């Protein structure tokens with residue numbers, strides 16, 4: 348069975364990498380990897396870590412690209428690759444423009460689509476934007492749906508997807524995470540190795556979402572600045588996304604503020620090990636909302652809603668919103684109320700058990716008649 352995996356951005360690469368490695372090793376599959384390179388440097392960091400050499404690299408990224416730029420370049424490029432390779436199935440991941448265009452190009456070529464990380468819904472098509480709509484349309488096109496959780500499966504059933512085509516697998520991000528996190532990790536980086544993670548309260552910040560560009564991001568950065576100015580024991584590490592819009596604002600607001608460290612994006616391995624050492628995570632990222640709870644770190648989400656409610660229900664993730672005061676207060680409570688901190692700092696793992704890729708492989712084999720039974724669904728009850 349010829350399986351073509353398609354991805355283009357950092358989070359898709361992290362979450363597809365362990366699956367690509369399993370497909371490459373399994374004799375039932377011929378694996379073809381095509382990257383759009385919607386991200387360049389941030390994609391290459393992941394390819395190198397997991398030692399993946401793509402068969403096709405469309406190299407589409409340009410600085411300050413629009414969604415239309417990515418869509419049109421990726422669609423032309425992917426169409427050509429699909430006509431040449433004619434895979435039995437294309438696997439796309441998640442909710443980016445590469446995801447949607449990968450599914451579209453496959454559909455136009457009458458090639459089957461498997462959607463990894465299917466069924467997450469925020470209920471608001473403008474948040475995350477354009478990701479919520481990307482994921483919904485990809486779900487409409489896909490033939491097979493790999494839903495991380497039972498909740499994600501319920502969304503798909505409600506939208507009329509047949510149960511026989513949905514496989515609950517857990518999220519492959521936990522497979523990736525477990526491969527790289529270790530308790531005695533050393534960064535080999537002057538700044539990160541020097542920080543006293545026991546005596547200081549280190550906040551890890553990430554922020555990149557399109558719907559936060561402009562005023563919301565200003566509010567977020569101003570709240571972070573006030574938190575640092577009012578708490579002498581707090582340090583902030585902010586690995587900045589390479590998007591120039593975010594970096595310009597960060598340099599403007601955090602200019603010369605002591606104890607706020609603006610650094611380049613980190614490789615995946617140091618990044619998750621940094622999560623593991625920090626006190627609190629402040630983020631608008633999707634993937635980090637799944638990783639940090641697994642490591643027992645409280646997460647303050649810099650958004651108004653989430654398509655990942657499981658860890659909110661479990662109590663380790665809090666939606667702070669995008670107003671300066673609300674963000675400030677949410678973090679301040681965690682900094683000063685030990686009971687509240689301990690309540691949130693419980694390690695929970697609603698998103699996976701590290702076996703999502705195995706379940707996806709088994710599901711593909713079952714779908715194509717090479718296995719008699721559907722693999723057992725991932726459920727938090729079985730952990």
Ligand code: UD1
Pocket residue numbers: 356357358385386387388389390408409410411412413414417442443444445477478555557589590591
């Ligand atoms: C994209 C995805 C978003 C995902 C995010 C993960 C879309 C519309 N957006 O958003 O869903 O959550 O990736 O990070 O699919 N850049 C570089 N080098 C890189 C990566 C980005 O220089 O390796 C800069 C470029 O100037 C680029 C800009 O960042 O034009 C924006 O990249 P883009 O992929 O369009 O948007 P993201 O905000 O990264």
Ligand code: UDP
Pocket residue numbers: 357358361520553555586587611612613614615616618619631632633634635638
């Ligand atoms: N990440 C990383 N280096 C960084 C910041 C994030 O490797 O400097 C990882 C993080 O662990 C997670 C993924 O990138 O797995 C999240 O990517 P991002 O926030 O760009 O996208 P999202 O998850 O919001 O789509």
